[in-house]
Amino acid sequence: MKLILATSNKGKVREIKALCKDFEVIPYSELMEEFEIVEDGADFKENALIKARAVFKALNEDDIVVIADDSGISVDVLDGKPGIYSARHAGKNANDKDNLHKLIQDIKDKNVTSSPAHYTAAIAIVTKNSEYVVHGWMYGTAIAEAIGDGGFGYDPMFIPLGYDKSLGQLDDEVKKKLSHRSKALELARVIIKSL
Secondary structure (H helix, E strand, C coil): CEEEECCCCHHHHHHHHHHCCCCEEEEHHHCCCCCCCCCCCCCHHHHHHHHHHHHHHHHCCCCCEEEEEEEEEEEHHHCCEEHHHHHHCCCCCCCHHHHHHHHHHHHHHCCCCEEEEEEEEEEEEECCCCEEEEEEEEEEEEECCCCCCCCCCCHHHEEECCCCCCCCCCCHHHHHHHCHHHHHHHHHHHHHHHC
């Protein structure tokens, strides 16, 4: 079965392909010209559905399964920010490094060096006849510095619960077990196999 990903984010594509080896996973950008999808939902679930529906409609094929992920980090000392704005925390055209450094500075601005935080991943599955959304979470601590150069996004500043290393330092196999996205994808796989 072909799974069409409603993302062109290389980090997400790589992670989802690694976690869904029993499916053929294709980013939509390999099938058509990339287009802007306005993510104006109130939460991760709504934004994941907006992306999956937009790509499903644009591809205009009945026999496909489109999955979309919307995920982000929520930091307690920042009242849950950046949350659904994680990908554009430092501005509309910001890259991963810009967002990372802005969040580190935001935590420092609160006169603390760390805060409880969590990642949320919502995965939407859209087919001709159905829509589903599943969630996964990862809890830990956001620190006001970047340690390690592995992973992507906010990984170097996040220490998972029960660990003393950041996601930027941890081995990929360990990260797979902990990841909010992998937890959500495990649930998504059950639904996809039943389609």
